[in-house]
Amino acid sequence: MGGGVNRDDFSRVGPHYLTCVDWSNSNHRTAVTSSLVQGVYSMQRDRMKKRKPLSNPWWESFGFSLDKPLINEDDNSIYGAVFEYKNNQNIPHSGSGVPPSYVIAFRGTMLKFKTWRKDLEEDLRCLFTNLSNGTRFKHAIQTIETVLEKHSTKKTSVWLTGHSLGAGIALxxxxxxxxxxxxxxxxxxxxxxxxxxxxxxxxxxxxxxxxRFAECIFKVTLSVLFDLKTKADDPRIAKWIPYVYVNPSDIVCAEYIGLLKHKNVMADFGLSEFEILGAGVSIRSLVFGDEIGEPIQLLSSADMTVNKNKPNVETNNMLKKWWYKFKKAHALAQWWDPNPDLRVNWETHSIRPSTPCLDMEPTSSS
Incomplete structure (x- = not known):
């Protein structure tokens, strides 16, 4: 989303309290990775506003340096970045966890500046299961391959992170x-x-x-009648477990919660294979009946964190109230909030190939 100087000032709105990173602490990893994505947003605003850079503290505060920004050749905007952990500033860290060698981060949609047109085009690719054919995704894959090839002889860990549209690219x-x-x-x-x-x-x-059950039947029935191509769970990715962060008040991602609930219900009735088949039928294939890409939400495994804190907005204008609530529920800042009382209302869900969804458990506030 868009934003001004206040959103980019790390000393005012960032997790500046995190002066010693424990890489074995899930909350610390969450705060750092979300901050790196915020750094990409800030870089783009620095560039478009031609201002004194405000973005550097979003990665330097955690020991990273900017290896290179990722430029979208269609509109010359910064849509991502490669960060290398060098820790030249000797940022202290604790615990038994090991920091990544590189983190590749991708921003989401920005509704201001000239990048909005290309951003919305990529958003439509998400809707119609065609993101994998976009220039940003193809460039992202080339970048990841380059980083891995450059360090093929060394033990190098590479992490991916993203927000909104960028989260789709990362997944x-x-x-x-x-x-x-x-x-x-x-x-x-x-x-x-x-x-x-x-x-x-x-x-x-x-x-x-x-x-959801009726929708699944509808999609599977149409796919059989019209011989539509579907995407099924790939056994090769069963052991890959991404960390997914969602808010129930965020219409962009809230249905991931319903997706796991639906998997539970279908598993209870012994219909897991039927559910997987329905999940592999995209809107694009139903409308156009052509070759489909990889559905973003088709995950064999995942660990999902749900922030159940409801966003508070003080306004009597119903349209503004809805918009402000959505912006807060969609914002990155909620994932680095230092208040442990708020994290009490975070819940974790897990999905695995043989056990579609495990019970919800509160996230540790440590």
Whole structure:
């Protein structure tokens, strides 16, 4: 999303409290990876506003340096970046965890500046399961391959992270590289999903479950009648476990919660294979009946964190209230908030090939 100087000032709004990173602490890893994505947003705003750079603290505060920005050749915008962990500033760290050698981060949609047109074009690719054919995704894969080839003789860990549209790129890139034998640790915030956001709507859960079941039957039936191509779970990515972060009030990603609930319901009735088949039928294939790409939400495994804190907005204008609530629920800042009381309302879900969805558990606030 867009934003001004306040959003880019690390000393005011960033996780500046994190002066010693424990790489074995999941909350610390969450704060750092989300900050690196914020750094990409800030770089693009620095560039477009031609201002004194505000972006550097978003990665330097955690021991990273900018290896190179990723430029979209279609509009010359910065859509991502490669960060290398050099720790030239000797940022202290603790615990038994090991920092990544590189983190490749991707930003989401920015509704200001000249980049908005290309951003929305990529958003439509997400909706119609065609993101893998976009120039950004192809360039992202080339970048990942270059980093891996450059350090093929050394033990080098590469992480992927992204927000919104960038989360979609990171998820697809993670799946692609895993199929090639390179499973990369992946952190995605508010990833898009090409499905009706039922979970963000009010109403009984049983009604939503019935609708999802009917939708699954509808898609599978049409795919059989019209011989549509579908994408199924790939056994090669079963052991790759991305970290997915969502908010129920965020219509972009809320249905990931419903996706896991639906997997549970279908598994209870012994219909897991049927559910997987339905998940592999895209909107694009139903509308156009042509070759389909990789569905972003088709995951064999995942660890999902749900922030159940409801965004508070003080305004009587209903349209503004909805928009401000959405922006807060979609924002990166919620994932580095230092308040442990807020993390009490974070829940974790897990999905594995043989056990579609495990029970929810509160996330540790340590």
């Amino acid at each position: 697809l890139a993670g799946k692609t590289m895993t199929k090639r034998g390179f499973p990369l640790e992946t952190y995605v915030f508010s990833p898009p999903i090409s499905s009706i956001p039922l979970d963000s709507l009010s109403g009984l859960d049983v009604v939503k479950d019935i609708f």
